[in-house]
Amino acid sequence: MISPLLLRRLGMGVLAPVLALVMAFVIVAIVLQLSGFDAFGVFGRMAQVGFLDKYLIRSLDKAVPYFFAGCAIAVGFRMALFNIGVEGQYRIAALIAAWVGAKLSLPPVLHVLAIVVVAMAVGSAAAAIPAVLKVTRNVNEVVSTIMLNFILGGVGTWLLVSYLRNTSGTGNNTETALIPPSGRMPAADSVLNAIGFQVPPGESVTGLIFVAIALGIVLWVLINKTRFGFGLRASGLNPIAAQASGISSKGMIIKAMLLSGALAGFVGLPELLSNNYKFVSDTFPQQLGFTGIAVALLGRNTPLGIALGAFLFGFLETTTGALQFSANPALKIPTEMALVMQGAILLSVVIAYELVRRFELLLEGRAVAKAAEKLPDPDPEPAGAAA
Amino acid sequence: MTADPTAPGPPAVELRGITKTFPGVVANHDVDLEVRAGEVHAVCGENGAGKSTLMKILYGMQRPDSGTIAVRGEQVKFRSPADAIKSGIGMVHQHFMLADNLTVLENVVLGLPGRFDPAAARTRIGELSARYGLGVDPDRLVEQLGVGERQRIEILKVLYRGARVIILDEPTAVLVPQEVDELFGNLAGLRAEGLTVLFISHKLDEVIRVADRITVLRQGTTVTTVEAGSVTTAQLAHLMVGGDLPTPETRESTVRDEVTLGVRDLSVRSDAGRDLLSGVGLSIRAGEVVGIAGVEGNGQAELVEALLGTRPIATGAVTLAGEDITAWPTSRRREAGIGYIPEDRQRQGLLLTQPLWENRILGHQTRPPSSRGVFISRRGARKDTERIVAEFGVKTPGVDVPAFALSGGNQQKLVVGRELSGSPKLLVAAHPTRGVDVGAQALIWDKLRDARAAGLAVLLVSADLEELLGLSDTLKVMLRGRIVATLDPATVTPAELGEYMTGVATQEATP
Numbered sequence: 068m069i070s071p072l073l074l075r076r077l078g079m080g081v082l083a084p085v086l087a088l089v090m091a092f093v094i095v096a097i098v099l100q101l102s103g104f105d106a107f108g109v110f111g112r113m114a115q116v117g118f119l120d121k122y123l124i125r126s127l128d129k130a131v132p133y134f135f136a137g138c139a140i141a142v143g144f145r146m147a148l149f150n151i152g153v154e155g156q157y158r159i160a161a162l163i164a165a166w167v168g169a170k171l172s173l174p175p176v177l178h179v180l181a182i183v184v185v186a187m188a189v190g191s192a193a194a195a196i197p198a199v200l201k202v203t204r205n206v207n208e209v210v211s212t213i214m215l216n217f218i219l220g221g222v223g224t225w226l227l228v229s230y231l232r233n234t235s236g237t238g239n240n241t242e243t244a245l246i247p248p249s250g251r252m253p254a255a256d257s258v259l260n261a262i263g264f265q266v267p268p269g270e271s272v273t274g275l276i277f278v279a280i281a282l283g284i285v286l287w288v289l290i291n292k293t294r295f296g297f298g299l300r301a302s303g304l305n306p307i308a309a310q311a312s313g314i315s316s317k318g319m320i321i322k323a324m325l326l327s328g329a330l331a332g333f334v335g336l337p338e339l340l341s342n343n344y345k346f347v348s349d350t351f352p353q354q355l356g357f358t359g360i361a362v363a364l365l366g367r368n369t370p371l372g373i374a375l376g377a378f379l380f381g382f383l384e385t386t387t388g389a390l391q392f393s394a395n396p397a398l399k400i401p402t403e404m405a406l407v408m409q410g411a412i413l414l415s416v417v418i419a420y421e422l423v424r425r426f427e428l429l430l431e432g433r434a435v436a437k438a439a440e441k442l443p444d445p446d447p448e449p450a451g452a453a454a
Numbered sequence: 455m456t457a458d459p460t461a462p463g464p465p466a467v468e469l470r471g472i473t474k475t476f477p478g479v480v481a482n483h484d485v486d487l488e489v490r491a492g493e494v495h496a497v498c499g500e501n502g503a504g505k506s507t508l509m510k511i512l513y514g515m516q517r518p519d520s521g522t523i524a525v526r527g528e529q530v531k532f533r534s535p536a537d538a539i540k541s542g543i544g545m546v547h548q549h550f551m552l553a554d555n556l557t558v559l560e561n562v563v564l565g566l567p568g569r570f571d572p573a574a575a576r577t578r579i580g581e582l583s584a585r586y587g588l589g590v591d592p593d594r595l596v597e598q599l600g601v602g603e604r605q606r607i608e609i610l611k612v613l614y615r616g617a618r619v620i621i622l623d624e625p626t627a628v629l630v631p632q633e634v635d636e637l638f639g640n641l642a643g644l645r646a647e648g649l650t651v652l653f654i655s656h657k658l659d660e661v662i663r664v665a666d667r668i669t670v671l672r673q674g675t676t677v678t679t680v681e682a683g684s685v686t687t688a689q690l691a692h693l694m695v696g697g698d699l700p701t702p703e704t705r706e707s708t709v710r711d712e713v714t715l716g717v718r719d720l721s722v723r724s725d726a727g728r729d730l731l732s733g734v735g736l737s738i739r740a741g742e743v744v745g746i747a748g749v750e751g752n753g754q755a756e757l758v759e760a761l762l763g764t765r766p767i768a769t770g771a772v773t774l775a776g777e778d779i780t781a782w783p784t785s786r787r788r789e790a791g792i793g794y795i796p797e798d799r800q801r802q803g804l805l806l807t808q809p810l811w812e813n814r815i816l817g818h819q820t821r822p823p824s825s826r827g828v829f830i831s832r833r834g835a836r837k838d839t840e841r842i843v844a845e846f847g848v849k850t851p852g853v854d855v856p857a858f859a860l861s862g863g864n865q866q867k868l869v870v871g872r873e874l875s876g877s878p879k880l881l882v883a884a885h886p887t888r889g890v891d892v893g894a895q896a897l898i899w900d901k902l903r904d905a906r907a908a909g910l911a912v913l914l915v916s917a918d919l920e921e922l923l924g925l926s927d928t929l930k931v932m933l934r935g936r937i938v939a940t941l942d943p944a945t946v947t948p949a950e951l952g953e954y955m956t957g958v959a960t961q962e963a964t965p
Contacts, residue, residue, distance in 0.1 A: 292829050292830060292832075293828050293829050293830065294819050294820060294825050294828055294829065294830055295828070296830075297812075297815060297819050297830050298819065300805075300808075301805055301816060301819075304805045304806075304807065304808065305801070305804070305805050305806070307801055307802050308796075308801070308802050308803055308804060308805065308816060309816075310764050310784065311762060311764055311784070311794060311796060311802050311803070311817070312784075312788065312816045312817035312818075312819070313783070313784040313785030313786075313787070313788040313789070313817060313819075313820075314785070314819070315783060315784070315785065428807075428856075428858070431855070431856060431859055432858065432859045434859075435850065435851055435855045435856075435859035435860070436859065436861075438850075438851035
């Protein structure tokens with residue numbers, strides 16, 4: 068009885084992403100063609116360069132912060148909590164962590180660990196504000212987190228300019244001091260080379276990729292296998308039933324937001340620990356929190372899905388970037404086209420998944436009703452209870 | 455009793471042989487309904503009897519699988535409410551659909567096609583309001599209005615759109631008694647002007663008061679149509695429930711000495727400070743079923759929530775097996791052995807998209823076999839779900855199917871099975887057999903009796919008199935947030951019960 072159900076579920080699992088990608092391809096092709104580019108040439112070229120080691124490695128490196136951001140968002144999404152504030156949370160977390168990291172002098176592993184802990188703590192603290200507002204005053208977290216993005220951004224700038232900036236530095240940039248080598252993350256390159264990748268000279272993948280993998284596994288176990296995860300999912304699926312079952316909605320809101328904020332703390336770490344080793348106000352990566360929303364949607368809030376989504380976004384960014392250098396004007400698409408592609412994929416995914424989900428529910432309902440009909444009436448006895 | 459050949463003209467609305475099935479449920483089966491022009495016609499039946507589905511069909515929100523609809527003698531087919539409105543049928547929903555920040559006038563014209571002429575609209579609203587005695591001021595903001603006034607605006611909206619037949623879906627559910635009186639006055643006004651009113655309710659006394667004729671639905675089909683003047687509440691209850699009110703079978707009392715639940719001076723206030731529950735006291739001993747009777751909305755839901763700890767209380771104390779649990783959160787109460795069968799299983803008791811075994815965990819997430827330490831136990835939960843499926847005869851191909859795929863009765867059996875798991879001390883059962891088929895109902899009753907014999911204390915809130923009288927050892931009646939009577943189910947008559955439920959009779963306060 069179960070195996071056909073299971074088979075269909077698997078089939079649907081494959082159908083949704085395929086449908087989404089086909090839709091996205093068609094949309095992007097139309098946009099490119101209308102803008103005067105050669106759509107198939109562009110796709111061909113992207114596929115061609117995208118799987119070259121150089122670009123593959125770059126995509127992988129880019130995917131790491133997207134993955135963290137996606138996970139931070141997904142934890143909230145799992146309980147229907149929209150932490151749009153990942154953007155502000157990761158930036159303030161990175162700023163404080165960069166400053167603390169530069170001040171500290173600790174042995175290598177501990178130093179990195181301390182920076183990670185500071186980033187998580189600051190991210191959590193920043194996320195605690197909307198959580199407390201929601202629990203005590205029923206303030207919608209979408210509104211409060213969006214507003215906090217601006218507030219935290221302003222607070223960060225003020226802290227950096229007034230207190231945290233590196234006054235002994237040269238250049239004109241407002242930035243923190245460099246984190247000493249003991250507080251830096253070794254690159255993943257040698258490990259990647261050992262397992263069959265070819266990291267070309269001049270390219271590098273942050274060692275945080277292994278942290279990301281470990282975090283993904285922990286997160287999956289946490290959400291799917293633990294009581295906490297069950298409470299999180301139950302609160303998201305049916306808050307009223309969850310409450311009646313003894314799952315405190317206020318408690319879950321606080322816990323989920325703190326966890327989401329802690330994960331947001333990781334988003335800026337690749338820049339701090341592997342790239343630039345300092346927080347530079349003008350060039351520190353922006354918008355990762357918003358990309359994370361897209362990645363979480365794309366990955367259906369599961370760690371594996373988020374990893375794939377993060378890689379896809381990295382891939383689009385690096386390959387469209389590569390097309391900049393194309394000699395053929397029909398292929399030389401503007402970098403903004405990467406955003407168009409991301410948008411098209413996102414829309415397609417949301418639509419395709421919803422379509423497939425409804426179709427699946429329909430089929431499943433029918434199948435179960437049919438299977439149940441065939442069962443003998445299992446009632447122990449045709450009890451005339453009321454008598 | 456149904457068609458009256460002497461009635462002048464064609465009926466305002468005539469439904470014939472309406473059948474509508476949803477996956478796993480027959481909501482309406484061969485329903486006939488004839489509403490004469492210019493009458494107030496009530497459709498009554500228990501929850502789940504098919505009233506709402508029938509009205510949705512008449513209002514074009516759902517299409518019947520078979521059967522015909524005729525309006526003033528003409529066959530019609532409604533594809534949407536817009537078609538129904540064109541035929542002069544309007545509906546006032548139980549939950550108002552008004553924009554608070556707009557004026558009455560704006561709400562009335564909202565969504566109408568064509569150009570908006572405020573002066574003409576104001577005149578027309580004034581005319582309608584005067585003609586039907588609605589007393590509506592077109593320029594007031596809706597947010598300043600009370601519930602009764604809002605309802606009159608909904609009625610006005612429908613009239614403004616030219617309705618000659620007005621469907622009112624459970625209109626009194628949200629009203630206080632004085633407002634109910636006003637509403638009934640308005641309905642009389644509508645009838646006097648030749649309009650036809652279809653009044654959906656399960657409150658028998660109201661139905662008899664307001665209607666000319668009453669059609670009774672039971673389990674999705676028409677039982678009969680009667681003249682309101684010719685029936686009593688008891689007869690109507692009889693028609694709705696079917697069969698005679700049961701004389702509770704002579705059975706041994708399983709009531710033991712130890713008090714499982716003690717409630718003292720329990721009060722609950724609304725956010726606005728109104729008393730929803732005042733000074734409720736009761737105690738339930740092990741092996742005892744205490745039934746709570748009462749018209750819905752008289753504090754039963756608040757009592758249940760207060761016992762579960764999902765609603766803050768204003769005063770009072772609650773003890774479970776001698777321990778004071780007043781300050782305990784819901785989780786601790788559940789762990790201490792309070793089971794809960796919610797009134798609305800889908801909204802309050804299930805994760806519909808999740809497999810049955812995950813639903814088994816809900817409410818038991820901190821206890822074996824659902825969990826092991828901080829982890830949930832898939833294996834333990836699956837195995838115990840299989841036990842429930844077998845013991846309660848849940849019709850399902852397996853425990854991996856999502857809960858929504860089961861029929862209502864089977865979902866309910868799963869919920870009851872879950873809540874009787876893990877040897878609870880107290881079961882709070884709100885309408886445990888609402889909307890389920892007869893077979894499931896009988897099984898659930900049997901299981902509750904077994905659990906009671908094994909020493910379970912049960913608080914049974916129900917609108918089903920058969921259920922209340924058949925299961926309870928003690929019967930309490932709730933009215934306006936208070937317990938107004940304590941009765942012996944073996945000797946009470948439905949008429950007595952009805953009088954206490956409606957406040958006609960009162961009893962000296964019993965401890």
